[in-house]
Amino acid sequence: MRSKFVWILVGILFFVIVLPFNLHGLSFSGKVVLGTTLLMAIWWITDALPMGVTAMVPLVIFPLFGVMGAKEVSPPYADQDIFLFLGGLIIAESIQKWNLHKRIAVNIVNFLGSNPKTIILGFMIATWFLSMWMSNTATTLMMMPIGIAVLASFGEKLEKSRDMINFSKTLMLSIAYAATIGGVATLVGTPPNLVLAGMYQKLFNQQITFSQWFMIGFPVSIFTLAFAWLYMVTFGFPFKKLPKEKIKNVIREEKTNLGPMTYEEKVVSIVFALVAIGWITRGGITIGKVTIPGWADLFPYKKLITDATVAMFFALLLFFIPSKSVKDKYLLDWKDIKNIPWEVLFLFGGGFALAKAFKVSHLTHWVGHELAFITTLHPILLIFIVVVTLEIVTEFTSNTATTTIMLPILAGIAQISHINPLILLIPATLGASNAYMLPVATPPNAIIMGAGVVEIKDMAKAGIWLDLFAAITITLYLYFLPVLPSIAR
16 A cells, blocks of 8 residues: 555656656647656556556546546547457457356367367467457456366365476466467457557547458467467477376367357357458458458448447347346346456556547657667667567556557657558557566456466466567568568658
8 A cells, every 4th residue: 555655656756756847849738648648658557556547647637737638538538449449349348248258168178188288289270269259358258167177176186296287377368368468369369459450530530440450360369379389389389298188088078068059059159250240241242453342331331330330229229139048138238247347448448538638738748759779770770679668568557548548649759750650550559469477468368377287387378479470470570571661661
C-alpha cells in the first residue's frame, strides 16, 4: 500500500514538473498532455491504481487545463473499436457458457494426438485458434486444466522421469505461448491490436478493418506458431520415451465426458462462424487485380457500417435466441456478461483520449521533430529496432498500456518524417504482442507459472528464442512482402 502511494505521488510530481519547463516549440496544452502521459505511464507501469481508473484521468485533467472540453474528451471512451472488442467479448462469453470452447480444443487435440510431439501440436493449435477470438487469459485458463489432466495421468512418473519433466514443461509453456501467438492473428485477438486501430482512426482518420489486419497478423502468427512448436519439441526441453497410449486415453476420456453436441453449442458455433465471415467479407476481398465486392455494398449506407456493427449485431442476437436446455432462458442474459473485463474497455478509452489530445495539442509534431532522426536508418533496421524495443518494454509492463503510450509518439515521428505511419505503428503493435520470457509479460505466462511445473529460468530459456524469431519474422514479413506497399526499399 505504501509503495503504491509513493508511485501515485511520483506520477503527480512528473506531471507538475513538466508544466513550467520551457520546451522549445511546445505549447502549454502540449506540456499538459505530455505530463498527463508521463503520469499515466508511471501509474500503469507500477500498478499504483487500477488500470481502468488511471485511464479516466484525461476526463479530469484535459478540461481543467484547457486541452479539450468534456464534450471533446468523452467520445473516445465510446469509440467504435471499443464496441468491436465488446461484441467479441460477448460472443466469446457465449462460447464459454455453453462449453463450445472445450469441445473445439479437445477435438483438435484428439485429432492430432498420436504421439507426444503431435499432442503438443494439438494443444498449441487448439489454444492458438481459440485465442484468435477469445481473451488469451480465458483461453489459457481453459486449456491448462486439460494439460494438467494429461500430466496427472502419469502419477509418480512425473517425479522420476527426466523425459516426463521435460514433456510437462514443454506442454505448459506451449499452451502459454500459443495463447499469446493466437492473439496476434485477428483484430479482436488481443487489446494492442484494437489500440492501434482506434488510434489510427483518431490520428489519421483512416480505418484498419478486420480483414486488413488479418492479412498482416495471421501470417506472422502462423510462422511464429510453427517455429514455437518446432523449437519446443526439438530444442527446448527434449523428451523421448513416453507412454503414448496413456496420454491418448486421457484425451479420449475428456472427449467422452463432453457427450453429444447440444443445441446451444450448435447455435453458438453458427453465430461464431457467421461473425468471422462477416468481418472478413464486409469490405470485399481483392485477389490480384480482381476485387470481390463485400456484403456491405448491398446497403445504401455502406460507409457507415464497420466491423463494430457486425460484432454488436451478432452479440445482441445471442440475447434473442432461446435456450432449449434451460426453460425460459436465452443463450445469453445480462448476468452472463458481468465478468467481462470492463476495465480493459476503459483502458482503450483512456488511450484513445490521449491519442486525440496528442493531435489537438500538436504534441505529435513536437515529439516527431525531437525524434525524427531515427527515420534516417535503413527501413529494415528501423522496423527491427521498433519491434525489439516494444518486445523488451512489454516484458515488464502491460502490452496494452505500452502500445497506448508509444503509438502516438511513433505516429508523430512518422508525420514529421513524411513516412507512412504504419511502418512504425504495425511493427510496434506486433512487437508489444510478442513477449515470452517473463511471467509478468503476459497473463498466459503468469497463469502457467501458477501451475507449478515451470520455473522462471525455463520460461526465459525458451522465451528469448521466440522473442528473437518473432522480431525477425515481423521485420522480414513487413519489409519484403507487399503488406505495406509504401515501405521504401
